[in-house]
Amino acid sequence: MRQPASLPNLASLRAFEAVGRLQSFRAAGQELLITQSAVSHHIRNLETDLGIRLFIREARGIRFTPDGERYFRAVTEALSGIARATExxxxAVRRGKQVLRLSVLPSFGRFWLAPRLPAWAKEHPEIELRIDPSLALSDVSQGECDLAIRYGIGPWPGCDGGLLVRERLSPVVSPAFAGTLPPAPTWEDLARxxxxxxxxxxxxEHWLETSAGKAWKGEDHHLTEYGLVVDTVLAGHGLAMGRLWLLSDLLRTQRLVAPLADVAAPPDFGYWLLKPRQPSNPAGQIFEEWLVRQIR
Known part of the structure; x- marks a missing residue:
């Protein structure tokens, strides 16, 4: 590893972060359990080391200089990364396990990953998997998670991405709804x-263009998340575009039915595994290899 450039004193950086966050030398000293004069000493040393002013003192307090504000953002990000890595x-030491942080879409976690987690835990009891089911994309490149799984089309900025599986698409309905259809239903039968x-x-849009060849003219109901869409269809309240790989367990157990032809999603459109360009957690490679085996 390349030796880093000369770094400022860590105690001075901590004092700077506390002053910048609290906007008070006194409050920073109370938080750090040092005197206000010691905080001032740290800030002066840091300003001397950097060759810039970090704060401007005013009658009612302090404020950043432009250089100080930019440096504060960088220091905060760096210290947050150190805190996350330390925790x-x-x-891991307390529990005798490695920790792997995984960000997934709620629908992926629920319909595909969760049923397979017992197999993962049995194979790798030494790795604790912390799953964050969220629609928001955690920033893999900034260390918010070790791996992320997302649905869409690459490339994904700021990280390395690999297509895990390309989806196939077809409308899905509940068995009860399917029972109301003719033996060989057409698109027109479902369109009502x-x-x-x-x-x-x-x-x-892709399925209609590729398979049906016509626009949808029926009634639409919008929900915020794909899992809610599937729940509504399972309850018999309509049809949805099925992601057949994701819903394979529900289709295999006949809790959902896909009565029409399926089509492949557009090229490079499917589930992607995203990871940092310079991975630091060896458990990520172990999980990636396990995931690929499960898919194939």
Whole structure:
């Protein structure tokens, strides 16, 4: 590893971060359990080391200089990364396990990953998997998570991404709804049902263009998340565009039915595994290899 450039004193950086966050030398000293004069001493040393002014003192307090504000953002980000890494190591030591932080879409976690987690735990009891099911994309490049799984099309900025599986698409309905259809249903037979949509309609647009060859003219209902869409269809309240790989367990157990032809999603459109360009957690490679085996 390359030796880093000369770094400022860590105690001075901590004092600077506390003053910048609290906007008070006195409050920073109270938090750090040092005197206000000691805080001032740290800030002066840091300003001398950097060759810039960090704060401007005013009658009612202090404020950043432009240089100080930019440096504060960088220092805060760096110290937050150190804190996260430290907590991860401490937790792993306490529990005797490695910790792997995984960000996934709620629908992926629920319909595909959760049923397979017992197999993961049995194979790798030494790794604690911390799963964050969220629609928001955690910043892999900034260390908010070790790995992320997202649905869409690459490339993904700031990180390395690999396509895990390309989806296949087809409308899905509940068995009860399927029982109301003719033996060989057509698109027109389904088109009278309410269509349940999530935030994006790109799956529908691709399927209609590729398979049905016509626009949708029925009633639409919008929900915020794909898992809610599937729940609504399971309850028999309409049809949705099925991501057949994701819903394979529900289709295999006949809790959902796909009565029409399926089509491949557009090229490079599917589930992607995202990871830092310079991975630091060896457990990530172990999980990636396990994930690929499960998919194939």
């Amino acid at each position: 991860q190591v401490r937790t 049902a309410p269509r349940i949509l999530n935030a994006t309609t790109s799956d529908w």
